Amino acid sequence: MSLLQAALGASDLGWNVLPVDHHKRPHRRLTLTGHSQTRDGKTAPSWKPLQTQRVQTEWLHTWFTPDVPGLAAVTGAISSLVVLDFDGEAGWALLRKWGLSPNALSGSGSPHVYFEHPGWHVRTVASGSLKNPPFPGLDVRADGGMIVLPPSHLSNGAYRMLDVSPQPVDTLPEAVALWVGLLPTPAVTLPEAPLPEAGTDNDLRALLDEAVSRSAQGRNNAGYWLARQLAAQGLTRSDAEPWIRRFQATMPDTDSQGRRDPYTLTHALSSLHSAYASPVRSRGARRTTQGMSLQQVQVALPRLNASQRAELARLLAGAAYRLGGLEMAAATLREVGLDQSFATWAHEQAQRNVSLPGWPRVERFLKQLR
Template sequence: METVTFAREYLCNYGFSVIPVGIDKKPLIEWKEFQRRFPTVKELDEWFSKDDVNIAIVTGAISDLVVLDVDGEEGIRSITENKLHIPETSMVKTGRGFHYYFRYREGVKNLTDYYPGIDLRGEGGYVLAPPSLHSSGVRYRWVRPLTKNLAEIPEWIIKRDTETKKKELNWVDDLLRGVESGRRNDSLASLAGHFFGKNLGFNETLSILLDWNRRNNPPLPDAEVIKTVESIYKREREKISLKEGKPDIELLFDDPLDIDNINAPFIARYLDIASSITDAPKDYHLGSILAVLSTVIGPNVSSPIMTGLTRKLKPNLYVLLIGESSLFRKSTALYLAVELLKKIPDCFGEDSKEEEKRYGLILPQSFSPEALLVILSKRDGRPSLLVKDEISGLLNAFRRTYMAGTKEDLIKLYDGDRIEQMTLGRGYIRICNPYLSWLSATTPDSFSSAFEDGDISSGLIPRFLVVYPDNHGWGKRIEIISDDLENFPGFSSLQEDIKKIYSYWEKNRVTYHLSERGLEIFNRLISKLETMIDKEPNLDKTLARIPWISYKIAMILQAVDDGLEISREEKDLIRDDYLLLAISIVNRFIPQTLKAIEIIGQSETNRVINKIIRYLSSEPKGRRDIMRKFHLTSDFTDKIRRTMIERELIDVKRAPNEVWRLR
């Protein structure tokens, strides 16, 4: 049987994700995406039609598979001496030992040298499969035939040192009850390090520790807790970067952004005023005002900078604010920036029989993908701003293949590409010169479910300026309603400036260029990105749009000054310091983008676990309380409990009533 036939059999009959590897066991492709998606038959035919290609099966959730690797005499001796029972299941003879195939249990990852000569391949791993050729010349073969009914993984494989668990449980449990003055800071640092070590995110850890702080006598100031947790978080991230050999993204460029002292007068003024109205993170205000400015500047501003395409680059932006509900005030920041547009006559369109006049600068809040294309066809060649307080509903609508309008159209609209479609309900739609900016918000949960891995490789997510800050507002009361904002000191002046910028660029046109030094700066940016991608190739798609987003922001910064008719000599030249500022702005958001990408496709199980961790942070809770709180079925609760125990997150007291307690 040919290798490609085996590969098809593993994929189609057994549901295994399969990848090609060499005789040295190294993948011949970038294989990480196949931990989340299955290859196509076409990909299999392409990979395995070549000579000297071995088959590897990706282990973990994607294939519902865990493999126990017993290597040589040392592994067999470990099984014998430790009296380890291996249930009867599908088994492969390898070059030097055996592979035992078991059904996957959630949370099981790779384990090396669990016992001498015994490894485990779970989430994040792969194993060679028959008829692969070992470097010794021996072919992998089935000793016990492959079956769809694999045995359950033995308990001894996932068991941990219970004494260590109890010791760890005791000190964490003691500290979580609250401490006296003199122990608060050390306890805070220890707990933060503990929770980050359990792979909890920044927001979950901060929420737990702010709640813990209220049980201290006396509590620390919240600002001190936040500062300490941020410091521990950065330290833990640096440890991971050093351990995994990953480049430090935040040090990619030379000049970190000082968001409190941005050298762009209009934006600096807006950040000051917005921050006096609400305590939303300044990152939100910065992202929101850039989206609004990209809209009012419009398509009459362009640059011939080489983008790999024949058209000129336009300054429109897609901006996405991510944060938990309420605490982060992302919607407040979003609508505050949008308020600046309300003095523009074209803001909402007119009550007119002529469709071209009916739609304004700000698009309607509710529409189908098909309707969006129709509206943009009526505003062809004019700027439009799509404002959505929650992005997930719109993206889910764009997934429906039976409707006109797909995610590919969102990419075309961003790039300014021509769109032509014949639809059943609306007839022929043509958009020759689209100009769409987009400002949206979402929660981490909605983001992880609305976007897919394919949205990275397609280039949709990399086109967004993603704003996902760690810090958030802490309860400043917002007393101003939108109708009164123009009476807030300085806000009306901002609105007038926005109106002036819009009017100027409606009548004027410019093609911006870089100076010689600016071109050197831009090429240095590209060179640094290439170096980083060489070290971390899987970031290729994620970082590919960074130069062009930076250039767009530089165009915006320059066009704001020109729209306000700030005097300067060379009207078509982007200032070098604006290009540097734009690069610093994008650099600030790269780690936030990568943080967001990490949660794409995160399972419902993980989302519920994070919520339960927060719920248990104050005190242990009963199983029934947990089920009622999160509306869980009994079977799903069992799955959650098993997973949290395996991840060493909780201990469970089963009698007389089941109680869950954080470790």
């Protein structure tokens, strides 16, 4: 089959196609139909308009002459096509693990698997560009991307078609389909997140006793420590002041060396001011950053798209796994209504001694969404 015949057949399937050179770059014959751009004073081929503009049959006859080595499809909504590109040994390992059959093989032998575009935006992702990809070896060709099609013969070899029909989404593990963006965002009803409560009197008395004990090593340091602890318990500055005054009243007029050096109320209130001038976590956040992060997750979830939910599930699974293993990772994802299979992913990464994301990564991701 010639490239022109293959291009006409792909066009009949609704795929937008274009010619490419030996290195997968848009071929110069695109300029003959006005698909060009000026770069450094020179005319260069441009395929960007084909992401939204339907290819006309007469263009195919202009583009695909015998000297053109390659044919590519514009992936995404325009072609209703999403392609998973499994690269190298890691890619083949994923393909076998998930029990998938390739639709095509690249010139280097990498398997390509075709899926119907779901109708919403699906990002194009190269796993090599991600710092910590959830599925190393898996690239996604979707909106804004393209994929070389058989029977192209490029510098990396000949491409082969095995089955042109896209595969059902349910052949993919749910966690993968969510990360790729092939599944819709599930509706989740979330409870209102409770605010952290201030410490009880017993908690505060215990802190006061501890501060008095610490004063033997320095009253100013002990007073500042107490003020920070009161702030971390959720007390306002005005509520904390009586406890600081109690602490000051218990202090002797001599320092730890027995020399006369009164610890005045001015000293104590200065420590209080300094403590409340610095950022202090609430009691709930102090005990575990997880609690505050999950509250932020509950607020952010309703506005996330499918790919963002999958990325958040990956980060949460990793952070929770680091604290309590597989059981905590699954429970954390279940609590916020995210895909629990990412807990298994975290377990597999840990078994391979791959570093997992921590709670600061979760908080940074949530902050970027604001």
